[in-house]
């Protein structure tokens with residue numbers, strides 16, 4: 136038995152380690168994606184008031200703080216047991232779309248484009264953002280601009296780019312100003328142009344990735360995502376739908392608050408990442424994927440013209456369900472379009488400047504769940520509080536965690552395809568990493584930890600001897 | 609009332625003899641950080657932030673407690689004083705758990721502002737990270753001991769202004785705590801009138817009204833001097 140450990144996974148947020156098990160014949164037997172640091176954010180929250188939780192949890196992740204902020208504020212709404220003002224819902228949605236756009240832009244342009252546009256086997260020294268700027272200056276610039284657009288939306292609403300404490304139990308702190316509305320509306324056309332141009336470019340290069348699409352985690356699994364009452368794409372406040380690899384409905388309109396009834400969380404000794412699964416099917420068979428790909432697979436429609444047209448084309452990639460995790464990239468681009476269309480719609484709502492944006496109430500419940508679709512997939516916050524609203528228990532089910540099993544599957548599949556014997560060609564290495572990057576895992580947040588650890592590849596012989604070791608700069 | 613003349617940082621200044629040195633300094637536009645002092649409450653000289661040097665004395669003197677005398681020579685910002693002030697603030701931050709970015713009073717906090725004022729860009733002492741209680745048992749207020757700097761403003765306002773003496777200090781050194789009654793939960797206190805004066809005078813996020821999220825607390829302190837003056841001058845029994 137030989138074991139190859141791939142370490143570090145560069146260009147993903149946070150950190151991880153991969154080990155690949157070879158059997159005696161030098162064939163890949165098993166793969167594990169280890170996440171090895173744990174900071175216990177849940178512990179940190181205990182004893183604090185639930186009203187502070189949005190600001191606290193927004194600090195779990197530097198990439199999608201708004202998702203935690205809003206999931207936490209929604210949990211707070213449920214603890215108050217109030218219906219928050221409609222204007223607050225609209226504003227929260229807009230900020231959330233800003234978050235989705237900036238996070239997707241980061242994933243697509245900054246982290247994945249070097250592979251996608253320069254090629255997986257291009258010179259590793261140039262296959263990075265700098266190399267991308269040299270080869271595709273215009274595109275790189277658009278990527279930066281699109282990300283900035285998302286950040287600016289967040290800033291205009293919350294008056295801070297990241298870690299804004301703007302979402303609070305009961306609504307939001309401040310209404311949108313007329314100038315703020317104009318400013319966002321004024322920026323949308325350029326953002327839209329970038330999204331459309333990138334989509335065209337990407338579709339033209341898609342043919343080059345036949346092999347990647349087949350081997351980058353293309354396997355049957357369940358898919359889970361939020362949908363509107365009519366089954367449309369939803370990111371902020373829907374019910375959950377689960378489908379299987381044939382597109383058949385497994386469950387629909389599930390109440391997110393009851394997630395514990397249908398989602399189990401397995402704990403493996405080799406990773407701090409919990410491995411959630413669909414309970415009725417069991418572990419590990421109940422493996423499901425979340426995130427952009429899953430959302431587009433479960434939704435019957437997007438509900439906006441441009442996104443719907445793209446969705447129809449996207450569906451051609453796999454009927455009835457797009458199974459390849461490689462297409463997370465594509466799905467992200469469609470979601471960006473959708474967010475921009477929806478944002479425009481919301482900003483044009485006659486009551487968007489309404490100043491009644493906060494319901495005042497006291498704690499009326501002792502336990503509540505808040506859920507939404509974060510950029511990487513369904514995010515649940517679950518708090519128990521005692522008298523006075525002090526948090527006694529916290530559970531967060533995070534998108535990257537839910538994609539843990541599928542990511543392991545994807546790595547196994549890629550390794551089986553590319554790893555032959557005990558040599559580690561650069562192209563293979565990068566493909567394993569890219570396979571993971573397709574899921575855009577945010578490891579700092581899924582273990583609720585921060586920082587990076589250096590990673591390396593290690594290859595172990597059948598006798599447990601270290602045969603080879605590769606380290607990434 | 610007689611007028612005294614004194615030298616402040618080499619500058620000749622005159623003031624009336626019933627003034628404290630802190631009053632005189634402020635009158636002359638010299639700012640010193642203060643935490644335990646609050647106009648309207650009896651000064652106690654607890655926080656030591658307002659320390660100054662007086663010619664002819666090796667000791668450092670808290671300006672808030674020092675009566676002016678004729679010919680006094682005062683230095684307010686010597687190298688030593690600036691160093692000590694910063695050190696005191698660092699120790700306050702290291703003693704309990706301060707996370708300004710998520711704190712209810714972020715942006716309006718006296719302690720935080722003083723940190724900025726003295727240029728405290730980091731803390732050189734080891735954070736103690738004590739396990740400290742939050743008392744949310746009161747109907748309307750929360751006492752978060754994590755943010756308390758033991759300035760006792762709340763204790764004094766409760767005793768001197770409200771006359772309830774609900775609050776006091778228990779323990780010694782690092783384990784000192786502000787308590788309500790005989791160390792009961794605030795919500796169970798028989799003497800607390802719920803007036804909220806303590807909440808308003810607290811310089812940090814240790815005392816605040818329920819329902820506030822991060823950076824939402826603003827304190828109202830004008831009432832203090834108003835009540836005190838009215839009481840002393842018998843403004844309401846004419």
Ligand code: SF4
Pocket residue numbers: 705706707708709711712713714715717718719720755812813814
């Ligand atoms: S009380 Fe003041 S210094 Fe302490 S955490 Fe809050 S804002 Fe910071």
Ligand code: SF4
Pocket residue numbers: 755756757758759760761762763786806809810811812814815
């Ligand atoms: S609770 Fe506030 S006012 Fe009272 S001693 Fe602590 S910091 Fe000072």
Ligand code: FES
Pocket residue numbers: 641642643644645652653654655656657658659670671672673
């Ligand atoms: S203000 Fe003078 S010692 Fe605290």
